[in-house]
Structure formats: C-alpha cells, structure tokens
Amino acid sequence: MTVETRMAQSPDTRVGSREMTYVEAGRAGLDEEMARDSSIFVVGQGIGERGGNFNTTLGLYEKYGPARLRDVPITERGFVGMCTGAAATGSRPVVDFMFIDFILDALGELINQTSKLRYMTHGRVKVPIVLRGCFGLGGAAATHHSGSYYPFFAHLPGFVVALPSTPADAKGLLKMAIRTDDPVIFLEHKGLLNSRGTVSDDPDLLIPFGVASVRRHLAGHGKRLTVVAISGMVSKVLAAADRLAAEGIDVEVIDPRTIAPLDIGTIIESVRRTGRLLIVDEDYAPCGIGAEVAAQVVSDAFDYLDAPIKRLNANFTHVPYSPPLEAQVAISISQIDDAIRQAVHG
Amino acid sequence: METGSIVEWLKRPGEFVRQGEQLLIIQSDKAANEIEALESGYLDIPPDSPAIGVEVPIGTVLGALLTEAEALARGLPIVLADAHAPKAAPRATAPKLVPSVTEAGLVAASAMTRLPGAERDDVSLYREMVRIRKVEEALARSHQQGLVHGACHTYVGEEAIATAVCAHLTIKDTVWSTHRGHGHALAKGVTARELAAELFGRETGCAGGRGGSMHLFKPEVGLMGTSGIVGPCILLATGAGYTSSLLRDGRVSVAFFGDGASNNGAFHEGLNLAAVWNLPVIFVCENNQYATEVPYATVSKQPDVARKADGYGMPGVVVDGNDVRAVWEAARVAVERAREGHGPTLIEAKTYRTRAHSEGMRDAGYRSVDEIDYWKSRCPIRHLRAQLAAEGVVAVATLDAIDHEIEEEARDAIAFATASGWPDASTAADHVVGWKAGELVGGEVR
Numbered sequence: 001m002t003v004e005t006r007m008a009q010s011p012d013t014r015v016g017s018r019e020m021t022y023v024e025a026g027r028a029g030l031d032e033e034m035a036r037d038s039s040i041f042v043v044g045q046g047i048g049e050r051g052g053n054f055n056t057t058l059g060l061y062e063k064y065g066p067a068r069l070r071d072v073p074i075t076e077r078g079f080v081g082m083c084t085g086a087a088a089t090g091s092r093p094v095v096d097f098m099f100i101d102f103i104l105d106a107l108g109e110l111i112n113q114t115s116k117l118r119y120m121t122h123g124r125v126k127v128p129i130v131l132r133g134c135f136g137l138g139g140a141a142a143t144h145h146s147g148s149y150y151p152f153f154a155h156l157p158g159f160v161v162a163l164p165s166t167p168a169d170a171k172g173l174l175k176m177a178i179r180t181d182d183p184v185i186f187l188e189h190k191g192l193l194n195s196r197g198t199v200s201d202d203p204d205l206l207i208p209f210g211v212a213s214v215r216r217h218l219a220g221h222g223k224r225l226t227v228v229a230i231s232g233m234v235s236k237v238l239a240a241a242d243r244l245a246a247e248g249i250d251v252e253v254i255d256p257r258t259i260a261p262l263d264i265g266t267i268i269e270s271v272r273r274t275g276r277l278l279i280v281d282e283d284y285a286p287c288g289i290g291a292e293v294a295a296q297v298v299s300d301a302f303d304y305l306d307a308p309i310k311r312l313n314a315n316f317t318h319v320p321y322s323p324p325l326e327a328q329v330a331i332s333i334s335q336i337d338d339a340i341r342q343a344v345h346g
Numbered sequence: 347m348e349t350g351s352i353v354e355w356l357k358r359p360g361e362f363v364r365q366g367e368q369l370l371i372i373q374s375d376k377a378a379n380e381i382e383a384l385e386s387g388y389l390d391i392p393p394d395s396p397a398i399g400v401e402v403p404i405g406t407v408l409g410a411l412l413t414e415a416e417a418l419a420r421g422l423p424i425v426l427a428d429a430h431a432p433k434a435a436p437r438a439t440a441p442k443l444v445p446s447v448t449e450a451g452l453v454a455a456s457a458m459t460r461l462p463g464a465e466r467d468d469v470s471l472y473r474e475m476v477r478i479r480k481v482e483e484a485l486a487r488s489h490q491q492g493l494v495h496g497a498c499h500t501y502v503g504e505e506a507i508a509t510a511v512c513a514h515l516t517i518k519d520t521v522w523s524t525h526r527g528h529g530h531a532l533a534k535g536v537t538a539r540e541l542a543a544e545l546f547g548r549e550t551g552c553a554g555g556r557g558g559s560m561h562l563f564k565p566e567v568g569l570m571g572t573s574g575i576v577g578p579c580i581l582l583a584t585g586a587g588y589t590s591s592l593l594r595d596g597r598v599s600v601a602f603f604g605d606g607a608s609n610n611g612a613f614h615e616g617l618n619l620a621a622v623w624n625l626p627v628i629f630v631c632e633n634n635q636y637a638t639e640v641p642y643a644t645v646s647k648q649p650d651v652a653r654k655a656d657g658y659g660m661p662g663v664v665v666d667g668n669d670v671r672a673v674w675e676a677a678r679v680a681v682e683r684a685r686e687g688h689g690p691t692l693i694e695a696k697t698y699r700t701r702a703h704s705e706g707m708r709d710a711g712y713r714s715v716d717e718i719d720y721w722k723s724r725c726p727i728r729h730l731r732a733q734l735a736a737e738g739v740v741a742v743a744t745l746d747a748i749d750h751e752i753e754e755e756a757r758d759a760i761a762f763a764t765a766s767g768w769p770d771a772s773t774a775a776d777h778v779v780g781w782k783a784g785e786l787v788g789g790e791v792r
Contacts, residue, residue: 007786041592067592073622078615081578085585085599088570089520091592093585113578120571121563122554123777157778179788182779210783261783 009208011200018199022192023055025167025199029174030057030094032203034064037092040178041068043079044096053098054134054193080106080131084114087129092178100133100187101147114183115158126181130174136189136232136282137319137330146319146326148283153185154260154292160184160209161260165234167197169257172207179206189232189282210261214270215253216241222250223344224274228267228293229253230281233331237280240336249344259289267293268301275306278343282331285313307346312339350374351401352408357389363411370408387411468730469740469748471513471670475505475727476752478529481538484756485528485545489705493764494545496558501529503668503700506726507632508533510673511600511693514681517567520586520599522579525560526632526699527572530602535567538759548766555769576637577612579603580629584616587625587690598626598684606637608651617692621658626684628677629692632667634699639712652694660690667695668726671733698724 011017020028034040042057048071051058061069072079076097083093097103103110110131117125135148153159162177162184164170170188177184216238218224222245229237234255241251252270256263271277277297279290290311297309315329353371357363365386372379391409396402482500489498501508504526512521512533523530531541536552544551545559552564560574570586573579583601590597607613608631620627631651635642648654655662661683665676673695680691698721702709734740781787 007788009786039589039593041588070623073615073618075615075619077611078581078584078619081581081612082585082588082616082619085522085570085582086588086592087585088565088582089586089589089597089599090595091589108575109578109581112575113573113582117571118780119777120553120557120561121565121777122556123780124563124565125570126780160779160781176786176788180781181787182781206786206788208784208786209781261781263783 006204007206008202008204009206011202011205015200015202017201019196020167020199022164022167022170022188022195022197025171025197026164026174026188027056027058027060028199029171030178031060031063033175033178034060034068036203037178038068039091040094041070041086041091042094042096043070043072043083045072045074045098047071047096052096054188056096056132076102076105077109081109081113083129084109084117084127087114087127088117088125092128094130094132094178097131097133099141099145100135100149101144103131103133103149104147107152110183111156115156118182119158127183128178128181130177130184130186132174132177132186132188134188134190134193136191137314137326138191140321140323140326141190141319142321143318148187150185150187150259151283151288151292154262154289155287158183159260160258162186162209162258163231164188164257165192165215165229165231165255167195168199169207169213171199172205173209173257176206176208180209187231191232192235195235207257209258210263211258212254212256212263212266214266215255216251218252218273219245219250222248224250224252225276225278225340225344226252226254226267226270226274227340227343228277228279228281228290229255230259230279230283230289233280233282233336236331236333236336237340240333240340244337244340247341249340251340256289259292262289262292262296264293264296264300268297271297271301272304275304276343277305278310278312278339280312280331280336280339282314284316285311286316288313307343310339310343310346312336349401349403352396352398353378354398355391356380359389359391361389363387363389383411385411387413388416390416466671466674467513468671468734469744471506471509471674472727472730472734472740472745473748473752474509474513474533475670475730476749477538477755478505478508478532479727480749480752480756481532481541481759482528484760485542486701486705488542488545488760488763493760494559494705495547496560497525498545498559498705499526499528499703500699500701500705501526503721503725504632504634504697505529506670506673506730507630507667507695507697508602510670511602511628511630511677511681513674514677515568515598515600518595518597520568520570520583520597521602522570522583522586522599523562523572523602524576524579524604524607524632525572525574526604527562527602528559531562531564531569531572534564534569536562536564536569538755539762540564542759542763543766546763546766547768548763549769550762550766554773577603577607577610580607580612580616581619583627583629584620584625587620587627587684588623590626591623596685598628598681600628600630602630602632604637605631605633605635605642605646605651606640607631608633608654609637609645613654617655617658617660617690620690621660624687624689626687627690628680628684629690630677631692631694632697633694634667634697636699636703636713638703641712650694652692655692658692660692662692662694664694664696667697668721668724668729670726670730700725 047057162173294309350372363383508529540552562572583599586599652662652664
C-alpha cells in the first residue's frame with residue numbers, strides 16, 4: 001500500500017514548535033518516521049531497551065519492539081553488510097554506530113557494497129540506509145572515540161554526508177536521510193548533543209540535501225569575510241563573528257549542512273560579495289572539505305577573491321586523552337578569532 | 347447438473363491466477379467444462395477439497411483465490427510465474443517486481459520456478475546443468491577470442507549445486523553470489539543471452555555492461571548480485587533474510603560462497619546474526635578445495651566447513667556437490683526449514699572446478715593433472731545421465747535432444763552478444779545516486 005504524504009521545506013503554520021535539545025530533535029524525527037513507515041528498523045549497541053548510549057532511541061523500544069530496535073553484537077562489518085542486504089530487499093535500516101569511529105570496521109562493506117549497488121545494478125536496486133554516529137573532539141573521549149572521517153565519504157560517489165549543526169536541522173536532515181533511497185552518513189558532533197533550539201512539530205518538514213544555510217548575513221558595514229563553518233564549528237564561528245563586529249569585521253557565516261552534495265553555489269555567491277573566504281573545520285586539513293571548497297572557489301570565482309583563501313583545522317595528529325593535550329589539538333576560540341582577523345587583514 | 351467432479355486443476359496451489367484465466371476442468375453429467383477464475387488471486391486448494399474424480403454436489407467449495415497477505419498467512423508457497431501453467435502470461439504477473447529488463451528474461455525465470463516441496467524433476471535438473479556447462483564452455487571460447495574483456499571465472503564442474511538449490515526457489519527469493527557466479531545467475535533465471543552479453547560488455551547484458559563476469563545482477567528474478575569481493579554475499583543474504591523476517595514476505599535468501607569465504611570474518615558475523623535471529627537464509631558453501639590457488643587443507647584445521655555451523659547453533663550438512671540429487675534433497679530440507687520459520691542452514695557441497703581459477707590463467711603448480719582428471723571423471727552431468735539411463739525412466743534420446751537444444755541456446759547467446767550494441771558511453775555516470783541536490787523525496791509511505 002502506498003500513501004502520499006506532504007513534504008515541505010517550510011513548516012506548516014498550523015503546527016506548533018518546541019524548544020528541545022539536538023538529541024531530542026533527532027529522536028523526534030526518527031520516531032515520526034518509524035511511525036510513518038513500518039519498514040524502518042534501527043540497529044546498534046544498546047539502542048534497544050537501553051535507548052542508546054546518547055539517548056538516540058530513548059523510549060522507542062517500548063513503541064516499536066525488538067525487531068525494529070535491534071540490539072546487535074559488536075560486529076560492525078556484519079551488521080552493515082546485513083543492513084545493506086536488508087535495504088536492497090525492501091526495508092529501511094538506520095545503523096546507529098554510537099561513536100562514528102566504529103564505522104571503520106565496516107568500510108569494505110560500505111564502499112564496495114552499500115555505495116555501489118545502485119550503480120552496479122544499473123539503477124534497479126536501491127539502498128536506503130542511514131549510517132549515523134557521534135564524532136568530534138571533546139570530553140576526553142581519547143584516540144578511538146574522537147574521530148571525524150567525513151571527507152572519506154564525501155570523496156566517494158554514492159554517499160550523502162549530512163552534518164547538522166542545530167536541533168532543527170538534526171530533525172529535518174535525519175527525516176530526509178531516512179526517506180532517501182540512497183546511503184546517508186549522518187554525523188552528530190558530540191559537543192552539539194545537548195545544545196538547545198526551537199524545532200517544529202510538523203512531521204512533514206524536511207531539509208533537502210545540498211542546500212546550505214546562511215547562518216549570519218552581512219551587516220553592510222566593516223571589512224567583509226565569508227566563513228564556511230562545519231557542524232560543531234558553526235556556533236563557535238557565529239559567536240566569534242558577533243565579538244569581532246566591534247573590530248569592524250563583517251562576517252557572513254555559511255553552514256553547508258551537507259558536504260556531499262555540497263552547495264558550492266551559495267558559497268561562491270557569498271565570496272563574490274565579500275572577496276574573502278575562511279573555512280573552519282574541526283577535521284584535518286589535508287584533502288579535507290576546506291581544500292575542496294577552496295579548489296572550487298578558486299576555479300569558479302577566482303576573479304572575485306581579494307585575498308588568499310584560509311583554512312582553520314584541528315591539529316594534524318591523533319587525538320590524545322588528557323584534557324590539556326586534547327585542548328591543544330582542538331580548535332580554540334582564540335584561534336577562530338585570530339583566523340578571522342588574519343583572513344580579513346592578512 | 348447436480349453433481350460434478352474435478353478432472354484437472356489447471357493451476358497449482360500458491361499460483362497467481364488472473365481474472366478470466368482457466369482454473370480447472372469439471373466433469374458434469376453432460377460435459378467437461380473449463381472453469382475460469384471470477385477474480386484474481388493466489389490459488390488455495392484446502393486439504394478437504396474433493397480429490398480428482400470424486401463426485402460432489404453443486405456448491406461444494408473446491409478452493410479459494412486469496413490476496414497475497416492471506417496466502418502468506420495460510421503458508422501457501424506463492425509462485426508469481428510458472429512455466430507449467432498453460433495460460434500464465436509471465437509479463438502480466440510481474441507488477442509486484444521491479445520492471446523487467448526483457449520479457450525473455452522473465453520467461454526464463456519462470457521456467458526455473460518450482461513449487462517448494464514439489465517433486466524432483468530430473469530432466470529439468472539435467473537440462474539446467476547442461477545449460478550452465480555449455481554456456482560456460484562457449485564463454486570460455488569467447489574469452490580466448492578476446493570477446494570477453496576482463497576476468498571470466500567459470501563454474502564448470504560445479505553445476506549441480508546452483509541447479510539443485512535454485513530448483514527450490516521462486517523468483518521472489520533472492521540469491522547472493524560470488525565471483526564464480528555464472529551458474530548461479532543462469533539457474534536463478536538470467537538468460538544465456540543476457541549473461542553472454544554482459545561478459546561481452548554490451549548494453550543488452552544483465553547489468554547493462556556495467557558489471558562483466560563478476561558483477562551480474564537481475565533483481566527482477568532475485569539474482570541480487572555476483573561479486574568481486576569474497577565474503578559480503580553472506581552478510582547481504584542475511585540482510586535479505588532480515589527484511590523477509592521483518593516484513594513477513596515469505597521469501598528466503600541464499601548465499602553461495604566458496605571455501606575461501608568460510609575463513610573470512612563475514613562468514614562468522616553473518617552466520618551468527620542469521621542464527622540468533624532465526625532468519626530464513628540458506629548458506630551454501632561450494633567447497634571446491636582451493637581459494638584461488640590456496641588449498642583449503644592448508645588454511646583450515648577443520649576439514650568440514652559444515653561443522654562450523656554448530657558453533658552458531660544452526661544445522662550444518664555435508665553433501666556431495668557433484669551429485670545433483672543429493673544437493674537437491676539437502677536444499678529441499680534447508681529451504682523448507684527457512685520458509686517455515688525454523689531459521690538458517692549451512693550446506694557444504696564438496697566439489698571441484700575443473701577449469702582454471704580464471705580463464706587464461708596458468709592452471710599449474712598447485713594441483714596435479716591426476717587430481718583434475720579424477721574430478722572430471724566425477725562430472726555431475728555425466729553422473730546424472732548415467733543414473734537416468736540405468737533407471738530407464740528417461741530415454742537417452744530425450745537427453746540427447748536436450749543437449750542439442752542447449753548447444754543451440756549457447757550458440758544463440760554468443761551470436762546475440764556479438765550482435766548487441768555497446769552501451770552508450772554518455773551513460774557511464776548514470777545511477778550513482780537517485781537524489782538531486784535541493785530536492786525533497788519520500789512522499790510515499792511504503
């Protein structure tokens with residue numbers, strides 16, 4: 001049976017909204033989709049009765065039962081391959097890795113099977129699967145629980161890579177990810193999980209892939225700069241932009257929301273007005289999303305640039321445990337301020 | 347007319363009957379009448395339906411036409427298309443499937459459709475084995491002529507396994523295979539033409555020329571893929587089983603893999619998951635004794651792969667992979683078990699490939715000519731042929747006629763592939779993803 005439902009990019013005005021955390025918003029989106037489509041199931045460690053290490057599925061087991069909230073053994077390759085086969089035959093799995101570092105055990109399956117089946121079957125098999133997990137620095141999570149890895153997936157054909165930075169986007173992008181007939185890597189920065197924001201209760205509100213959000217527009221006075229900020233860096237860059245307005249710096253902040261597909265058009269349009277670009281990304285610089293954005297901007301908007309493109313990334317090293325060591329690796333507030341000043345004045 | 351008796355059912359239990367199709371013949375005191383179906387549905391003939399020839403009064407219920415859900419709830423072995431049904435139009439029964447590539451493909455699939463639990467049909471088994479053999483030999487010759495561009499891993503010597511296992515499957519059941527998958531593809535319903543064209547890299551191939559020997563796909567008949575990577579098919583079949591279990595759609599899935607995969611982590615992870623969740627999966631290990639050129643005996647202390655099943659809490663069965671009847675029986679039990687909700691089975695079919703790992707590769711230095719000759723003498727086709735001749739049930743002339751027919755089919759397949767066009771080069775980047783940036787999707791609830 002097929003039922004048509006509404007899809008929307010702007011909320012139904014008759015439906016209310018609520019303040020909630022990032023995790024609650026993602027969970028609300030998952031709950032709405034699971035209620036809507038009985039072919040959706042979630043796998044992960046402790047996502048059943050326990051509700052997920054990060055509360056991603058809290059309360060859902062009671063509603064949907066063990067077949068749809070399936071606790072799995074610690075066999076990432078196994079359950080990613082299993083979910084790929086399930087997706088190819090008519091169900092819609094959501095794999096909850098808890099920490100995205102664990103996805104690495106499943107790379108062979110993801111790259112050779114999950115991302116390639118649609119292509120290899122000449123479009124006759126679809127693989128609707130969501131691969132979600134928390135990433136990023138912070139909390140002394142140490143070397144095996146602090147990775148990012150998203151440029152891997154953006155490098156390969158066949159994946160969507162979504163990096164929501166607000167509760168509303170966490171809900172809207174997760175719902176979109178679940179409804180899409182292709183693999184989606186859905187990454188939640190650990191530092192965002194308890195952040196709060198207003199989220200619509202509209203069950204049909206979706207956020208499309210490849211549409212950036214301009215989080216801060218130019219004020220119209222001062223030295224102009226475009227900053228592209230990824231995931232957890234968005235709120236930090238917004239705070240820095242507010243601080244630096246007093247120094248006569250006018251920053252436009254762009255959150256790509258998905259890096260595959262990448263909304264380069266919105267970035268280029270902004271650079272045409274500002275002439276300067278900084279990319280702030282907690283992941284490593286070499287071959288990262290900043291390099292990709294810079295290459296595309298140079299290719300398509302070189303004549304509009306008034307200064308070299310700058311990048312600010314975390315230290316190119318493994319992530320240590322001890323808080324002062326970890327802080328040394330991460331991007332600090334003062335580094336963001338300095339990078340913005342250098343991009344404008346340098 | 348006050349009484350009547352059934353002369354013949356023209357449809358079988360589980361078969362999809364369209365409105366207006368002839369359903370059965372009833373003999374009354376005046377005449378034999380063909381009775382047509384007043385509505386479409388899956389045929390159910392309950393146990394208390396009168397037997398053929400038994401006279402019963404008018405108004406006696408003979409059977410019912412059910413919806414798919416009702417049929418599955420009743421445990422009916424649903425068959426979408428069936429070659430034996432005189433008026434079943436395969437195309438018309440296809441709407442629940444992904445649209446077909448070619449009508450010929452679906453016809454071939456229906457020819458391989460069997461009712462689970464049906465009687466063994468030795469002539470069909472013989473035909474299918476000969477079909478795989480002769481098509482493989484034709485492909486090997488084509489490879490020598492440079493018409494097959496990349497790798498070509500033949501299934502020669504192992505034909506009994508795919509043939510016997512797929513004889514128990516419908517086109518809704520799924521098969522996940524290996525790099526040595528031509529036999530699985532043919533047995534599951536890929537036509538010889540589509541197979542040859544795929545290896546030739548032509549647009550008429552079963553993957554539109556995107557795959558070649560190692561990447562054969564025809565989801566319309568449940569051939570979900572052969573693979574260039576050893577092991578994943580075990581996990582993918584397990585996932586297909588999860589879907590069947592979640593959606594209760596009555597399908598089973600089969601993973602074919604070699605002894606090489608049995609030492610891979612995917613084997614452990616997949617069998618464990620399938621067993622613990624009781625999934626309808628049949629794991630078929632074709633132990634041909636060499637992983638590429640590495641002897642199994644040198645990489646596993648346990649000589650029987652099937653014994654490993656015990657570690658996962660599922661039945662493991664060792665069977666002579668060169669005896670099609672033995673494999674058929676083992677597969678019958680395993681498929682029945684899976685369909686009835688009793689979970690997965692591991693079947694180890696001991697066998698041997700009598701050609702090189704891949705066509706054109708040096709086939710020496712790791713096995714002896716004597717060993718190859720011994721296994722050639724155990725050819726599964728010759729074995730069945732000898733059995734049938736000795737039993738006298740099937741005339742040798744019948745088997746000879748099949749051989750000739752299949753030779754013609756193989757010749758036709760190569761001619762078709764040769765005559766087929768190349769894929770349009772501008773389509774090389776088609777079907778990477780289904781989304782467009784900025785587009786909303788998912789208006790339908792499935």
